[in-house]
Amino acid sequence: MTTTTTPGRARRTAWVTLLAALVLLAAALPILLSGGPSGGRALDPEDTSLQGGAALARLLQAHGVQVARVETPAAAVAAAGPHTLLLVSEASLLSRDAAGRIAVAFGDRLVVGSVPYLDVLAPGVRRQGAARTRSRAPECALPEAVRAGHAYTGGVSLTGPPGATGCYPEGDGHTLVRYTEDGDTVTVLGDASFLTNLRLAEDGNAALALNLAGARAKLVWLAAPDDSAETGGGTDEEARSLGDLIPAGVKWAVVQLAVAVAVAALWRGRRLGPVVAERLPVVVRAAETVEGRGRLYRSRRARDRAALALRAAAADRLAPRLGLPRTATPEEVAVAAAARTGRDPEPVLTLLCGPPPGDDTALVALAAHLDTLERQVRDS
Incomplete structure (x- = not known):
C-alpha cells in the first residue's frame, strides 16, 4: 500500500517539529547559562564526585585508619603526632613557608601529583619530565607496590636521592619514589588520579592507595578549603531542603520539558490508529x-x-x-x-x-x- 503526504499535512508536521525544538531549546538554555553542575572538590576525602577522594577515605576507615581532613597547613601541623602520616596532593594550597613548617612537623609524608615546593617536602627528589598516565607494572621490590601489582600511574617521571626505591618506571626515572631519612619515610608519586573515586576501582589502584596512605594509624589529609561553606553568610547549622539545593534554572527546565512531553503526546496520540497484529520476525537462537x-x-x-x-x-x-x-x-x-x-x-x-x-x-x-x-x- 502506498501513502501520499498532502502539503497541508507536511506543513503541520513541520510546525509541530519546530515548536517541539523551540521548547527543548528553551528548557536547555537555563542549564547552559548556569554553567552546568559543579565538578566537585578534587582529591577531597569528603567529596563523592569523580575527582574526589571519599572512596579512599571510607576504605581507610574500614581498615582502622583514622582520617583527619584539614584545610590549612596550621591545622595539619596541629594534627601531627608520633604515628601520623601526611597526605599532600596537588589540590593542597601551600606556600614555601607553609611547606617548610609541614616538613618539620611531619616525619612520614605521602606527596602525590604536581605539588609545589617538592624540594622542601621531599628533598633530593627531582622531576625529570612528563610521563603518560597509564596502567603500569611496579617492577620493583617495594612490598606496597608488589602487593598492589599494576596501577594507574604517570604524570611526572621522578628520580630520588641515593638509596631511594623507584617503582613504575618511565624513561630514566620512576613514577613512584620512596626513600628513608633519619627514620622518616617520604613517598612521592607523579600522578594523583589513582586516588580519585573515578580510578580507585581500576587495576591495583585501591590496593596501592591503601598500602601507601594506610601505613600509619592516623592519616592527616590536607585538602583545599571548601569555599561553598562561606557563601551567603550562613552557618552549617541552617537546615536546607532538597528544593533549596536545586538551581532555579532546573525547575523551569522540568516545567518546560513537561509541557513539551504533553504537546508531543497530544500530537502523536491523534495520529495513532487501531492496534494491528503482525507476525514477528523469525527468532534464531544464538x-x-x-x-x-x-x-x-x-x-x-x-x-x-x-x-x-x-x-x-x-x-x-x-x-x-x-x-x-x-x-x-x-x-x-x-x-x-x-x-x-x-x-x-x-x-x-x-x-x-x-x-x-x-x-x-x-x-x-x-x-x-x-x-x-x-x-x-x-x-x-
Whole structure:
C-alpha cells in the first residue's frame, strides 16, 4: 500500500517539529547559562564526585585508619603526632613557608601529583619530565607496590636521592619514589588520579592507595578549603531542603520539558490508529547461528578463519582480566597472560598468534588449549 503526504499535512508536521525544538531549546538554555553542575572538590576525602577522594577515605576507615581532613597547613601541623602520616596532593594550597613548617612537623609524608615546593617536602627528589598516565607494572621490590601489582600511574617521571626505591618506571626515572631519612619515610608519586573515586576501582589502584596512605594509624589529609561553606553568610547549622539545593534554572527546565512531553503526546496520540497484529520476525537462537557458521567453515575447510576467530575471541575475553584495554594486541595479551600464569611466553605467543592449524584435530586442540589458558588466567 502506498501513502501520499498532502502539503497541508507536511506543513503541520513541520510546525509541530519546530515548536517541539523551540521548547527543548528553551528548557536547555537555563542549564547552559548556569554553567552546568559543579565538578566537585578534587582529591577531597569528603567529596563523592569523580575527582574526589571519599572512596579512599571510607576504605581507610574500614581498615582502622583514622582520617583527619584539614584545610590549612596550621591545622595539619596541629594534627601531627608520633604515628601520623601526611597526605599532600596537588589540590593542597601551600606556600614555601607553609611547606617548610609541614616538613618539620611531619616525619612520614605521602606527596602525590604536581605539588609545589617538592624540594622542601621531599628533598633530593627531582622531576625529570612528563610521563603518560597509564596502567603500569611496579617492577620493583617495594612490598606496597608488589602487593598492589599494576596501577594507574604517570604524570611526572621522578628520580630520588641515593638509596631511594623507584617503582613504575618511565624513561630514566620512576613514577613512584620512596626513600628513608633519619627514620622518616617520604613517598612521592607523579600522578594523583589513582586516588580519585573515578580510578580507585581500576587495576591495583585501591590496593596501592591503601598500602601507601594506610601505613600509619592516623592519616592527616590536607585538602583545599571548601569555599561553598562561606557563601551567603550562613552557618552549617541552617537546615536546607532538597528544593533549596536545586538551581532555579532546573525547575523551569522540568516545567518546560513537561509541557513539551504533553504537546508531543497530544500530537502523536491523534495520529495513532487501531492496534494491528503482525507476525514477528523469525527468532534464531544464538547457538544455531554459531553452529551454522561452524558448518560453513568446515564445508570450506576454512581452518585458518576458524582459528583466527577463536584466537580473537579468547584475546578479547582475556584482555580485561589482565587489566589491558580492549585495543591491546594479541601479542600484548599473550605476554601479560604468560606473566600472570607463570608460563613460558613463547608457547603462549604461539597459542594466540601462531600459524593456522593443519587439520581438524589441530583446530580442536587449539580450542582446548585456549580454554585452558583462559581458565588459568581466571584462577590466577
